Amino acid sequence: MAKLNADGEEGVSLFPMFNILACTLGVMVFVLATVASVSLGADKAVEYAGPEFEDEMQGRVPTWMEWDGRTLTALPEGTQVTFERDLRDILTFDATYTYLFDQIVGTPMGAEIAAISGDPDRYLMLLVRPSGFRTMPELRGYMELLGIDVVPEPIPQDLRRIQVQ
């Protein structure tokens, strides 16, 4: 706090004001960092809506899934199935589909896929991260083998929160 000399000599100490200014500056830097992170989109959620079609697909209901090369996730429920093997490393498509079937059947994901397969009014909206690009043909081929129409859509690798309509 500013203090006057005992003998009444007039004087002003600016030390407290510097403290306050330093504090203010710190808060402003914090505000700046926060606003910057918001503007850069850190931790943003991205909401995807099903595309419009110009043919008979319009009116059909999308079922959303996400593929990252290892894990297939149903959205928004979050049901997952993870494949330990690299699908590209399996030598033939027949063996790949057999492996996929063995991993999926009997799981909640298997039930979901069976439901889409048996419903002509549904299709699969597959959100694919770049890590899943290599093996997308295998997964897509499997779904199409089950009679499921697949509409793939690439999404950024670092997207953490996905919402679907």
Place this chain on the structure above:
Amino acid sequence: MYRKPRHSGGADILDLDSLMDILSCLVGVMLFLVIYTVLELGSVTYEASIPVVRQAPPGSERVVVVADQGRVRVLDARGPLEQLTSGFEIVRYEEVPAFVADVNARAPADWHFFYSLVFDNRISAFGNPIGAIDLLVEERPGVVGDSIHQLDANSRFAASLGALDPQEVWLSFAVDTESVEVFRVAREFASARGFATRWDPVSVDFPVTHILAEGGAEILLTPRSTLTKPDR
């Protein structure tokens, strides 16, 4: 708030109390802004649009758009291929090397690529020698595609699309892992101009050698032509 007792006869004293009040108030407002922003951050949502999915017009041809390393380039091999093969109906097997050398002198090219034919003697799956003519696509040195910031009405991509008719061609994007964002912008750009689009996850390593005998240019840079795994 604590206030220092005012000096009784302090006509000449510089009093900083008011300044402190103002600064405290400012700090409080800024803290409120920070807390509000942080709370808002948790609910920020961006909507990602997926363009209208158009069916390719009947009889339309496929044109590849390479989206790799964060840039897009139109790879329309139809014209160069026509240029390379026009004027010839039937070429005898022993004349093929000379034919290839002849037509490569035509050196067709576009903004981004050089096109030529390559003759190759191969052994078939049954052990028989066969001759094959491949299409070789090479990058023009130093000529890169349009980045996401360059995709506007004055870009090469826009000019390339301007030379195409949406009723005669549809666009097949070959997208690598680094080009999701630029692909989305380029697709929206093309879709707004009436083009039907598809995309495939394809990593392209130039120069590209494409076997014309297995489907022609129609399967250039598709998973079918780039997968090493047997079909079945």
